[in-house]
Amino acid sequence: MIRLLMVLALWLPAQTGAGPSGQVVDEVTKAPVAGARVLFALTDGRTAKSVVVETDDTGRFVLRTLPAGPYRVFVEAPGYLRREVPSDLKTIVLTPTAVIAGHVRSERGDPAPKIYVCAWSVTGKLVAEAQTNDLGEYRLFDLVPGEYVISAERYQGPRIEGTFLVMPTPPCPDCPGEGQGRYGVAQLLTQGAFIDPRVIAGRTYPQVFFPAATERPGATPLQVAAGQQLGGVDLALIVR
Numbered sequence: 001m002i003r004l005l006m007v008l009a010l011w012l013p014a015q016t017g018a019g020p021s022g023q024v025v026d027e028v029t030k031a032p033v034a035g036a037r038v039l040f041a042l043t044d045g046r047t048a049k050s051v052v053v054e055t056d057d058t059g060r061f062v063l064r065t066l067p068a069g070p071y072r073v074f075v076e077a078p079g080y081l082r083r084e085v086p087s088d089l090k091t092i093v094l095t096p097t098a099v100i101a102g103h104v105r106s107e108r109g110d111p112a113p114k115i116y117v118c119a120w121s122v123t124g125k126l127v128a129e130a131q132t133n134d135l136g137e138y139r140l141f142d143l144v145p146g147e148y149v150i151s152a153e154r155y156q157g158p159r160i161e162g163t164f165l166v167m168p169t170p171p172c173p174d175c176p177g178e179g180q181g182r183y184g185v186a187q188l189l190t191q192g193a194f195i196d197p198r199v200i201a202g203r204t205y206p207q208v209f210f211p212a213a214t215e216r217p218g219a220t221p222l223q224v225a226a227g228q229q230l231g232g233v234d235l236a237l238i239v240r
Helices: 185-191 197-201
Strands: 006-012 021-026 037-042 051-054 060-062 069-076 091-094 098-105 116-121 126-131 137-143 146-153 159-161 164-168 180-184 222-224
Touching: 051 060, 098 146, 098 222, 116 137, 126 137, 137 146, 164 185, 180 185
Parallel strands: 021 091
Antiparallel strands: 006 069, 021 060, 037 051, 037 069, 098 137, 116 126, 116 146, 146 222, 159 164, 164 180
């Protein structure tokens, strides 16, 4: 998930009166951002002297006092982009992230669960990944406003390599890659073990791109604005 981490460099002298204060608002709705966490961290790394304050229901924060020293100020708020602002800015305008959502259906038109849906930058960089639920629904969130290509695919199917059956394990957003198991075909047949029909049929399940392409050049990029929730981005799997 993309989190807001806004940085501004400050040198704050010893204070006996009111400390730093300001208000955080949404760029699109102009509404206050309540519950944003503002961290005043000393640049020398002394965490015991660092201070955290949350914005209230009006998006405001204020510190009564703050020890002297050089500070970096970090603001955390779910669903907003990172931004740097001048140290004297009292109203902090934050840009909300975007959402792309939809359904994935099988080659038979049924809801397709456990399908990996990805958002790619137009340069081909993976930006976000989600897995469909039992209804075939997916939701890609915390997207930076911009243009994306959307794809859907099953994880790699089983295959025969020589005398071995290779069974890949599903990928996941937090995994560095796929694992795989190798099993002797002759032994499996002797034991009467289950062999995935896809191996026998020789079927493949290519990656598909929105709206209905099997190659990236045939995809239609989607533009999402700040705070936009773009739904109805549906994909259909195919079999070869």
